[in-house]
Amino acid sequence: MSSLGFGDRLADAIEAKGPLCIGIDPHVQLLEQWGLPLNADGVRAFAEAVLEGCGDHAAALKPQVAFFEQYGSAGMAVLEDVIAEAKRRNIIIVADAKRGDIGSTMKAYSDAWLGESPLATDSVTLSPYLGFESLRPAFDAAHSKGRGTFVLALTSNPEGKSVQHIGGAQSVAANIVDAAREENARQEWSAMGSCGLVVGATVADALEKLKIDLSSFNGPILAPGYGAQGATAADLYRVFAGIENQVLVNSSRGVLSHGPNLQKLAEACDMSREDLLNR
Numbered sequence: 359m360s361s362l363g364f365g366d367r368l369a370d371a372i373e374a375k376g377p378l379c380i381g382i383d384p385h386v387q388l389l390e391q392w393g394l395p396l397n398a399d400g401v402r403a404f405a406e407a408v409l410e411g412c413g414d415h416a417a418a419l420k421p422q423v424a425f426f427e428q429y430g431s432a433g434m435a436v437l438e439d440v441i442a443e444a445k446r447r448n449i450i451i452v453a454d455a456k457r458g459d460i461g462s463t464m465k466a467y468s469d470a471w472l473g474e475s476p477l478a479t480d481s482v483t484l485s486p487y488l489g490f491e492s493l494r495p496a497f498d499a500a501h502s503k504g505r506g507t508f509v510l511a512l513t514s515n516p517e518g519k520s521v522q523h524i525g526g527a528q529s530v531a532a533n534i535v536d537a538a539r540e541e542n543a544r545q546e547w548s549a550m551g552s553c554g555l556v557v558g559a560t561v562a563d564a565l566e567k568l569k570i571d572l573s574s575f576n577g578p579i580l581a582p583g584y585g586a587q588g589a590t591a592a593d594l595y596r597v598f599a600g601i602e603n604q605v606l607v608n609s610s611r612g613v614l615s616h617g618p619n620l621q622k623l624a625e626a627c628d629m630s631r632e633d634l635l636n637r
């Protein structure tokens with residue numbers, strides 16, 4: 359892995375390839391649509407096609423761990439191979455594992471996803487609802503190893519507000535944004551820090567209602583919700599005005615529904631990227 363921090367590596371990838379992150383989300387419906395078996399072999403064929411078709415057309419790929427985990431150890435073995443192949447191809451991976459636990463257990467999660475294990479990769483999504491500071495082992499591992507984290511702040515799903523909006527002007531979400539900003543202020547970086555946030559492309563109204571100002575945020579933002587969940591390029595520019603260069607826009611089903619043909623997958627990535635860049 360390069361000596362640049364994760365935030366700076368991701369900034370370079372976004373500049374070179376555009377802001378798109380493609381999900382590796384082998385939903386049962388997509389496996390069926392692609393004519394693949396509903397087992398770990400189907401998941402392997404699916405993931406290999408996404409690596410091949412989309413790997414050079416996006417800044418990063420985001421395997422959704424749940425879709426591998428549902429097939430037990432055989433599915434997780436596929437995920438290990440996907441991570442190894444992405445490393446070989448120099449593709450940045452965001453493992454969407456949404457991990458979070460008390461600090462002593464968190465150390466094991468961070469060894470798994472940000473250490474030297476076969477699952478360890480560039481970055482991982484984290485859930486801060488046992489307290490932002492409980493995630494410290496992951497922040498420290500990310501910092502010392504040039505890896506990154508994306509902490510859930512305002513998720514793209516409508517149910518998220520029942521927790522994230524609590525507190526009004528001092529909302530839970532605003533506290534997470536502030537804590538991640540402070541975390542990045544503790545590090546050295548040139549384009550952006552390595553402690554990122556998950557902020558859905560669907561949350562423009564919530565940002566206004568909660569008076570959360572992302573313009574001074576100094577890390578990467580993973581923005582799901584574009585495409586299949588209904589958010590558009592215009593929504594993204596409204597939510598992330600002024601910090602567009604820090605945003606990694608995820609699309610999973612919106613692109614994956616064009617498979618299994620590799621050429622069509624690549625074209626779907628390019629069309630989404632053009633849509634995002636030529637809003």
Ligand SMILES: O=c1ccn([C@@H]2O[C@H](COP(=O)(O)O)[C@@H](O)[C@H]2O)c(=O)[nH]1
Nearest residue numbers: 422513514515558582586587609610611
């Ligand atoms: O707030 C969040 C956090 C994560 N996700 C994940 O992103 C993809 C979205 O898939 P689409 O098919 O583009 O809707 C999926 O893996 C989610 O688990 C999210 O949607 N929202």
